[in-house]
Amino acid sequence: MIAFLTRTRQKGRMDLTDWLAWGWAILGTLVVAIPVAWAVISSLKTEAEINSFPPALVPRAAQTITVEGQAKPLSVWVRKAADGTEQTVALVRRIGLSATVLNPAKPQETFPVPVSELSQLKAFHLQWSNYTEPLKQFNFLRYLWNTVFVTVVATALTLFLNSLTAFALSKYRFAGRNAVFALILSTMMIPLSVIMVPAFMVIVGLNLADNLWGVILSTVSTPTGVFLLRQYMLTIPDDLIEAARVDAASEFRIYWRIVLPLCAPALAVLAIFSVIWRWNDFLWPLIVLSSPDNYTLQIGLNALQGQFNVQWHYILAMTVVTLLPVTVVFLFLQKYITEGVASSGVK
Amino acid sequence: MSAPASVAPRAVARGERVGNGLDAVMRVVEAPMAALQRLIGVARIPYVFILPNMVLFTIFVFVPVGLAVAYAFTGGTNLLIWDRPYVGLENFKALLDCGNYLEPSTCRYNLFWTAVHNTWWYTLLNTLGTLFFALVTALVLNRLTWGRGFFRAVFFYPVLLSPVVVGLVWQWFLAREGLLNGFLTEWFDTRIIFLLEVGWSRVWVVYVSIWFHMGFYMLIILAGLQAIPRDIYEAAQIDGTSQWRQFWCLTLPLLTPNLLVVTVLLLIRSVQVFDEAWVLTNGGGPGTANTFIVQFIYQTAFSPDLRLYGLASAASVLMGVALLVLTLSQLWLAKKAEV
Numbered sequence: 001m002i003a004f005l006t007r008t009r010q011k012g013r014m015d016l017t018d019w020l021a022w023g024w025a026i027l028g029t030l031v032v033a034i035p036v037a038w039a040v041i042s043s044l045k046t047e048a049e050i051n052s053f054p055p056a057l058v059p060r061a062a063q064t065i066t067v068e069g070q071a072k073p074l075s076v077w078v079r080k081a082a083d084g085t086e087q088t089v090a091l092v093r094r095i096g097l098s099a100t101v102l103n104p105a106k107p108q109e110t111f112p113v114p115v116s117e118l119s120q121l122k123a124f125h126l127q128w129s130n131y132t133e134p135l136k137q138f139n140f141l142r143y144l145w146n147t148v149f150v151t152v153v154a155t156a157l158t159l160f161l162n163s164l165t166a167f168a169l170s171k172y173r174f175a176g177r178n179a180v181f182a183l184i185l186s187t188m189m190i191p192l193s194v195i196m197v198p199a200f201m202v203i204v205g206l207n208l209a210d211n212l213w214g215v216i217l218s219t220v221s222t223p224t225g226v227f228l229l230r231q232y233m234l235t236i237p238d239d240l241i242e243a244a245r246v247d248a249a250s251e252f253r254i255y256w257r258i259v260l261p262l263c264a265p266a267l268a269v270l271a272i273f274s275v276i277w278r279w280n281d282f283l284w285p286l287i288v289l290s291s292p293d294n295y296t297l298q299i300g301l302n303a304l305q306g307q308f309n310v311q312w313h314y315i316l317a318m319t320v321v322t323l324l325p326v327t328v329v330f331l332f333l334q335k336y337i338t339e340g341v342a343s344s345g346v347k
Numbered sequence: 348m349s350a351p352a353s354v355a356p357r358a359v360a361r362g363e364r365v366g367n368g369l370d371a372v373m374r375v376v377e378a379p380m381a382a383l384q385r386l387i388g389v390a391r392i393p394y395v396f397i398l399p400n401m402v403l404f405t406i407f408v409f410v411p412v413g414l415a416v417a418y419a420f421t422g423g424t425n426l427l428i429w430d431r432p433y434v435g436l437e438n439f440k441a442l443l444d445c446g447n448y449l450e451p452s453t454c455r456y457n458l459f460w461t462a463v464h465n466t467w468w469y470t471l472l473n474t475l476g477t478l479f480f481a482l483v484t485a486l487v488l489n490r491l492t493w494g495r496g497f498f499r500a501v502f503f504y505p506v507l508l509s510p511v512v513v514g515l516v517w518q519w520f521l522a523r524e525g526l527l528n529g530f531l532t533e534w535f536d537t538r539i540i541f542l543l544e545v546g547w548s549r550v551w552v553v554y555v556s557i558w559f560h561m562g563f564y565m566l567i568i569l570a571g572l573q574a575i576p577r578d579i580y581e582a583a584q585i586d587g588t589s590q591w592r593q594f595w596c597l598t599l600p601l602l603t604p605n606l607l608v609v610t611v612l613l614l615i616r617s618v619q620v621f622d623e624a625w626v627l628t629n630g631g632g633p634g635t636a637n638t639f640i641v642q643f644i645y646q647t648a649f650s651p652d653l654r655l656y657g658l659a660s661a662a663s664v665l666m667g668v669a670l671l672v673l674t675l676s677q678l679w680l681a682k683k684a685e686v
Contacts, residue, residue, distance in 0.1 A: 017490070017590060018490070020487075021486075021487040021490045021491060022491070024483065024484070024487045025484075025487055025488070025491060025494070025498045028484060028498075028501070028502060029498065029501050029502075031558070032501055032502060032504060032505060032558070033501070034520075034526070035516050035517060035520045035558075036516060038516075038519070038520055038525075038526045039515070039516045039519055039520070042519060050524070051524060052524070053523070053524045053528070053529070053532075054528075054529040054532050054533065055524060055525070055526060055529045161399050161400045161403070162400065164396045164397070164399070164400070165396060165397045165399075165400040165401075167396060168393035168394075168396035168397045169393075169397070172392075172393035174390070174393045174394065177393075180397060180401070183404075184400075184404065187404060187408045187409075189670075189671065189674045190408060190412055190667075191615075191619055191670065193619045193621065193641045193644065193663070193666065194412075194415060194663045194664075194666060194667040194670065195408070195411040195412055195414075195415050195663070196644065196645070196648070196663070197415065197418055197644075197648045197656050197659050197660050197663065198410070198411035198412075198413075198414030198415045198417075198418055198428075198660070199407060199411040200426070200648075200649075201411075201414065201418075201426050201427065201428060201656075202406060202407060202410060202411055202414075204426055204427070205427070206406075217403060217407070218403075218406075218407040220403055221400045221403040221404045221407070221408075226400070250377065250380060250381035250384050251380075251384055251389060251392045251396075252376070252377055252380035252381065252384070252392075253377055253381070255396070256373050256377065276507055279509065280507075280508070280509035280510070280512075282509065282510050282511055282622045283621060283622060283641075283645070286645075287645070287649060298509050298510075298511045301511050301512075301515065302511050302626060305515060305518075305626070305629075306629070312519060312522075315515060315519075316515070316519060319511075319512050319515045319516060322509065322511070322512050323508055323509070323512045323516075326507050326508060326509070327504075327507075329507075330500070330504060330507055334500040334503070335496070337503070337507070338499055338500065338503055338566060341503070341563065341566050341567075342566045342567065342569065342570040343570070
């Protein structure tokens with residue numbers, strides 16, 4: 001095993017550069033993973049734990065115990081007396097620097113101790129209600145549904161319309177074809193940040209402001225999608241299309257029945273990216289959507305952070321819910337995603 | 348990527364299995380499309396195919412581009428262009444009205460110039476920082492003989508997160524009660540409220556951007572590294588060239604075109620910084636220490652108490668010109684890299 005791990009191209013010897021390379025890779029992995037892992041861990045802490053400092057590395061919660069004769073469950077503490085003996089006690093009440101405790105074994109006798117002798121007993125505990133509460137308290141399910149709707153509809157339309165355009169651009173000769181292709185590619189150079197004011201006016205003019213369709217329609221046509229699919233379709237032999245024409249298939253039928261199935265790999269890459277773009281989109285929905293009922297996850301999360309600045313336990317739980325789908329997609333499709341990026345420069 | 352050539356019958360069969368629901372929808376589209384084809388002829392059918400996409404591009408890209416310039420010459424707070432009075436170069440004059448361009452407080456719109464300065468420094472540091480880390484990581488991954496796929500995936504992972512998630516994750520990490528302050532207290536007995544201090548918050552905005560986007564540029568550089576033929580290095584090794592010299596005299600020169608493209612791409616993206624910095628710093632704070640140009644445009648146009656669409660558009664146009672110069676130089680460099 002060790003021999004396998006330390007195998008390098010220089011006959012089994014690790015030289016200094018190899019050590020440095022491994023050090024960089026492992027350190028980098030920690031730098032990437034720790035903030036995300038910390039958010040996930042923190043999202044499972046109770047509100048009291050999340051606000052306590054210094055932070056604990058594992059989610060814990062105060063232990064409680066139900067004692068006969070006491071209405072509420074009592075918190076459990078360890079008392080370290082001046083003579084060094086330790087004793088588990090339940091806290092009844094606390095006034096200033098003095099606390100009233102009892103021995104759970106003898107619940108009738110309460111006795112006072114100084115607070116300085118007490119330390120709270122905590123146990124491992126995952127606060128799943130951080131995840132379920134926001135569903136009830138805030139419009140979280142609504143945001144989730146809106147995001148799923150935008151993502152699915154926009155991706156379906158993107159695949160359909162972009163592949164149709166790519167088909168026309170790659171398999172037909174017609175006047176203005178190159179001009180159209182150049183025009184589409186030129187839109188890559190126009191970032192949203194430059195045209196956001198007039199684009200919003202167009203949305204208002206079409207009566208799509210504060211409407212999910214305003215977010216969907218304006219992002220359906222992507223130059224990257226057209227480009228990716230066109231390049232792929234160019235490699236499909238024209239003979240196939242000619243053969244279908246001989247069989248009197250309509251042009252749309254050729255597109256749907258022959259070209260599209262052959263493009264499955266390219267469509268898959270575009271679909272993955274399309275889903276991730278829509279799921280993560282922020283600036284444009286922020287401009288278009290104004291009422292909380294129409295918020296997507298990202299906008300809702302951003303708004304909640306401003307609104308409930310101290311409720312980090314909820315914010316982090318929702319952050320985890322937001323990053324989870326992308327993470328799962330990446331776990332399964334990371335090879336296609338990284339290769340798609342490397343070969344086409346899409347992001 | 349290229350399509351397999353000889354699978355047509357199978358592929359058609361696969362197409363039939365794509366999904367009966369989808370297929371039913373397409374069958375509904377197919378009949379009118381076939382009728383349309385009979386009506387206008389095969390030669391005109393490609394125009395039908397590109398029509399929906401071109402209509403959307405026109406409405407949401409071409410029209411806004413034209414309007415962006417038109418807006419910049421109008422004033423008032425009405426959104427609809429026909430309700431807006433023509434003011435000539437007034438918006439540009441207002442933005443550029445400055446006693447000393449290096450000192451934002453002497454400008455009429457000092458927030459704009461603060462944003463320009465912040466964006467300039469951010470762009471410089473982010474470009475250099477990302478380039479450095481992406482290059483070193485790509486070199487490291489290219490060297491690893493084992494686990495390369497795993498580390499490539501790890502370093503790329505942040506790229507796929509949303510800006511809001513990245514902003515919140517890091518805000519929590521750097522918070523008063525955050526993990527970093529936990530370690531600082533443990534080891535140095537001190538606590539820093541990072542995001543409320545001007546200097547620290549700027550450092551962290553750049554750092555988080557590098558953390559967020561580095562993987563993308565790393566992949567592009569890695570692809571460039573892997574395109575360098577192996578036998579060059581073998582020849583160098585036979586000649587007894589040291590690894591250090593191999594890097595400076597072989598790798599770096601061969602990688603230069605690739606790095607230039609990455610640099611310009613980084614510049615283009617850095618100038619447009621907004622999302623993650625906005626979330627991380629709660630809207631550009633502390634004060635205006637992390638207010639960037641896009642945030643200025645967004646706030647000037649969409650803050651309920653401002654709604655200065657003309658001024659925002661003028662700022663957009665100025666930024667657009669800068670981006671255009673960068674984009675054209677990128678195209679030029681990419682073309683040169685191919686030759």
